[in-house]
Amino acid sequence: MTVRVVVPYDAATPKTRLADVLTPTERAAFAEAMLGDVIESVRDAGGTPQILATAPVDTPAPVTVDERPLTPAVNDVLADATEPIAIVMADLALATPDSLRHLFDATADIVLAPGLGGGTNAVLVREPEFRVDYHDASIRDHRAIARDIGATIQELDSFRLATDIDDPVDLPEVLLHADGRATDWLAERFRIDASDGRVTVTRR
Amino acid sequence: MTVRVVVPYDAATPKTRLADVLTPTERAAFAEAMLGDVIESVRDAGGTPQILATAPVDTPAPVTVDERPLTPAVNDVLADATEPIAIVMADLALATPDSLRHLFDATADIVLAPGLGGGTNAVLVREPEFRVDYHDASIRDHRAIARDIGATIQELDSFRLATDIDDPVDLPEVLLHADGRATDWLAERFRIDASDGRVTVTRR
Numbered sequence: 001m002t003v004r005v006v007v008p009y010d011a012a013t014p015k016t017r018l019a020d021v022l023t024p025t026e027r028a029a030f031a032e033a034m035l036g037d038v039i040e041s042v043r044d045a046g047g048t049p050q051i052l053a054t055a056p057v058d059t060p061a062p063v064t065v066d067e068r069p070l071t072p073a074v075n076d077v078l079a080d081a082t083e084p085i086a087i088v089m090a091d092l093a094l095a096t097p098d099s100l101r102h103l104f105d106a107t108a109d110i111v112l113a114p115g116l117g118g119g120t121n122a123v124l125v126r127e128p129e130f131r132v133d134y135h136d137a138s139i140r141d142h143r144a145i146a147r148d149i150g151a152t153i154q155e156l157d158s159f160r161l162a163t164d165i166d167d168p169v170d171l172p173e174v175l176l177h178a179d180g181r182a183t184d185w186l187a188e189r190f191r192i193d194a195s196d197g198r199v200t201v202t203r204r
Numbered sequence: 205m206t207v208r209v210v211v212p213y214d215a216a217t218p219k220t221r222l223a224d225v226l227t228p229t230e231r232a233a234f235a236e237a238m239l240g241d242v243i244e245s246v247r248d249a250g251g252t253p254q255i256l257a258t259a260p261v262d263t264p265a266p267v268t269v270d271e272r273p274l275t276p277a278v279n280d281v282l283a284d285a286t287e288p289i290a291i292v293m294a295d296l297a298l299a300t301p302d303s304l305r306h307l308f309d310a311t312a313d314i315v316l317a318p319g320l321g322g323g324t325n326a327v328l329v330r331e332p333e334f335r336v337d338y339h340d341a342s343i344r345d346h347r348a349i350a351r352d353i354g355a356t357i358q359e360l361d362s363f364r365l366a367t368d369i370d371d372p373v374d375l376p377e378v379l380l381h382a383d384g385r386a387t388d389w390l391a392e393r394f395r396i397d398a399s400d401g402r403v404t405v406t407r408r
Contacts, residue, residue: 099361114363116320117373118380118396118403136398139380157303159318159366169321176322176343192322194340199322 005047011055037180044097108154113161209251215259241384248301312358317365
């Protein structure tokens with residue numbers, strides 16, 4: 001059975017935290033490349049991707065536009081759901097079909113894939129009462145929400161799902177560990193630079 | 205069969221990159237707490253820990269002192285090895301027995317656990333010709349070294365092994381995802397702070 005996978009996408013102002021290294025046009029192109037990679041990995045893992053975007057976007061999956069912030073937009077989807085749903089972030093450039101298959105195959109009521117910095121990069125929801133809250137350290141909130149409704153919880157230990165790409169320090173991870181559209185796009189413009197002892201990216 | 209696990213440890217100047225938030229005494233105490241957690245997790249996963257330290261350290265595992273930098277010290281251990289060896293970093297405060305068991309149980313000649321920022325946080329070496337090179341983006345070097353000697357390679361997808369704790373931005377991960385000595389030590393002194401939109405730690 002295929003899993004319905006909602007991928008929220010900020011089509012209006014994508015990847016603002018990359019403003020120091022990418023122009024607005026580049027940020028949009030890079031974000032769309034990552035979205036394309038996520039869509040493909042979701043399909044290869046047996047999921048059915050549906051994009052939940054803040055504005056229209058041209059991408060090879062059905063798009064629903066909802067201009068509201070992430071949390072209420074996702075919670076309306078959850079409130080209307082009649083089957084298990086996964087919510088997977090659009091900037092998981094390192095996500096592979098294998099890493100997503102672990103999410104889809106996990107059997108707990110609520111399966112959480114933590115993101116670096118306290119985020120929740122993916123969640124599989126099998127318990128209709130569960131709601132998301134993406135503010136601040138959302139992984140703590142999601143554990144608490146799941147406990148409060150008496151749901152069983154499993155957390156995935158995945159570097160590939162934990163690494164969302166939204167800050168310049170995340171860009172080396174794409175070049176080091178991924179190989180999709182986003183990697184190609186980035187590798188054309190940037191290279192790994194380890195000259196000052198920390199690994200960063202430098203424009204070619 | 206138990207796996208021999210070498211844990212390199214900088215006992216002379218531990219965790220210098222945490223100097224902005226921890227005093228030298230605190231850095232030593234925190235580093236020793238993380239080392240204690242790693243030793244316990246290694247044992248619980250079926251490994252036999254041996255500490256390779258730059259200076260004497262009081263810890264519940266056998267200690268070999270080698271003042272040289274990490275790479276030559278580890279490579280001398282590998283050169284003398286007569287059985288598979290794992291090299292596991294001492295600052296993996298999030299490492300669990302399960303995450304280490306995946307390392308020990310993997311069957312490739314060289315099993316790599318990437319660290320954030322291009323590092324190699326753990327490696328299982330079954331091929332006697334393999335040598336480490338921990339400079340810069342070491343994961344790329346380790347892939348190349350393994351390929352050059354014709355070894356099979358497997359990379360682990362583990363958030364817990366990828367997250368080494370050596371920068372202030374890593375500290376929230378300990379409070380959010382771990383529960384050992386290092387977590388207790390840190391939680392007594394710091395709390396999670398998400399007040400400015402990014403998750404950090406603030407002194408109590």
